[in-house]
Amino acid sequence: MTDPSLERHLHAARIRAEALARALAHAGTAVPPRLPAPLAALMAGRGDLAELEAGDLTEEALEWARSSRGDAAWKARLEPLASAAKAKRAARVHLDASRVTARARYAKDGGAIGFGPVELQQLFSEAMRLEGLPLELDLGKRPRPLLSCAPPLPFEAAGDAEWLEVQLKRSAEGDDLLDRINRRLPGGLKLLSWEELPAWATPVAELCETAQWSWPCDEPEAEARIGVFLASESYFLDKPGKVEGQKQEKRVDLRPAVLDMALDAGALRFRTALAVNPALSPLKLLGAILDRAPESIQGLRRLGFSMLEDPRLKQADRYTAKLKNMYEDAVLLGAGSNITLVDEDDDEPLSLG
Numbered sequence: 001m002t003d004p005s006l007e008r009h010l011h012a013a014r015i016r017a018e019a020l021a022r023a024l025a026h027a028g029t030a031v032p033p034r035l036p037a038p039l040a041a042l043m044a045g046r047g048d049l050a051e052l053e054a055g056d057l058t059e060e061a062l063e064w065a066r067s068s069r070g071d072a073a074w075k076a077r078l079e080p081l082a083s084a085a086k087a088k089r090a091a092r093v094h095l096d097a098s099r100v101t102a103r104a105r106y107a108k109d110g111g112a113i114g115f116g117p118v119e120l121q122q123l124f125s126e127a128m129r130l131e132g133l134p135l136e137l138d139l140g141k142r143p144r145p146l147l148s149c150a151p152p153l154p155f156e157a158a159g160d161a162e163w164l165e166v167q168l169k170r171s172a173e174g175d176d177l178l179d180r181i182n183r184r185l186p187g188g189l190k191l192l193s194w195e196e197l198p199a200w201a202t203p204v205a206e207l208c209e210t211a212q213w214s215w216p217c218d219e220p221e222a223e224a225r226i227g228v229f230l231a232s233e234s235y236f237l238d239k240p241g242k243v244e245g246q247k248q249e250k251r252v253d254l255r256p257a258v259l260d261m262a263l264d265a266g267a268l269r270f271r272t273a274l275a276v277n278p279a280l281s282p283l284k285l286l287g288a289i290l291d292r293a294p295e296s297i298q299g300l301r302r303l304g305f306s307m308l309e310d311p312r313l314k315q316a317d318r319y320t321a322k323l324k325n326m327y328e329d330a331v332l333l334g335a336g337s338n339i340t341l342v343d344e345d346d347d348e349p350l351s352l353g
Contacts, residue, residue: 110188240243
């Protein structure tokens with residue numbers, strides 16, 4: 001007999017996959033792609049390897065050839081060039097002063113509410129790629145854009161002011177940037193703001209201290225259950241996990257994760273500490289407190305975050321100087337320079353290189 005919970009999970013996964021496919025198709029057909037000329041030429045069947053190399057686009061070209069099931073001969077020609085480009089990036093990724101971190105806020109609601117972090121990353125990456133943004137790639141076997149939606153928002157939860165970060169090779173700011181990206185996103189998903197920071201800025205997930213939530217609730221018994229929870233010094237939930245490396249039920253104390261919780265005008269409002277049990281779903285948290293199945297909790301919304309100041313941005317001179325020194329060292333070593341070191345206590349100089 002099939003587990004009913006597994007069937008529900010698989011059904012929900014199929015629905016998300018179908019919705020994602022429709023959303024990605026919309027991204028590509030909403031308006032013509034706005035790509036760098038060498039990539040546009042490749043998509044039109046007029047690719048030029050020299051131009052792709054000169055534009056530092058061989059990795060992007062290979063990914064397009066793979067995802068579009070393009071000419072196998074083109075893929076074979078691009079693979080060694082893309083591999084060399086990735087190796088070059090790996091050696092100098094932290095030395096490129098033109099790289100920036102784009103930190104954006106977005107809202108998720110309506111038709112996009114069923115998308116989770118993985119789907120959101122795909123949707124935002126595709127929209128930005130089609131708008132020609134210079135996305136920095138990771139160093140994986142099949143490089144992907146360095147884009148993250150964090151702190152993660154669970155499936156079936158809405159968000160009014162969520163965070164997204166993406167690494168760029170260079171600035172992409174422009175007056176119409178948000179409009180251009182938003183026209184490729186599905187209904188219910190919208191970028192609200194865009195700020196570009198140095199590449200060494202602290203990841204936004206590390207700056208989010210607490211999250212504010214709201215859930216529509218008019219259940220008479222909820223107030224009593226909330227009172228029991230708030231009066232408890234500890235409140236445990238048994239969930240699958242690992243204890244000393246072995247899979248088994250793991251007891252998680254929910255009480256430290258909730259800073260405050262109260263019913264207000266037909267809504268349950270509460271704050272969670274993000275550093276405490278960061279992987280715990282708020283749906284499971286509410287389910288445990290209210291004694292109901294997490295999947296039955298509909299309408300949960302994250303209103304926003306309380307944020308810490310970024311300590312790295314206060315030390316810009318330190319990070320800029322460090323980057324400059326690293327770059328100069330790399331140039332000297334990469335050039336095979338003959339460097340002579342003189343020890344004042346030794347008559348003979350020591351030559352390196």
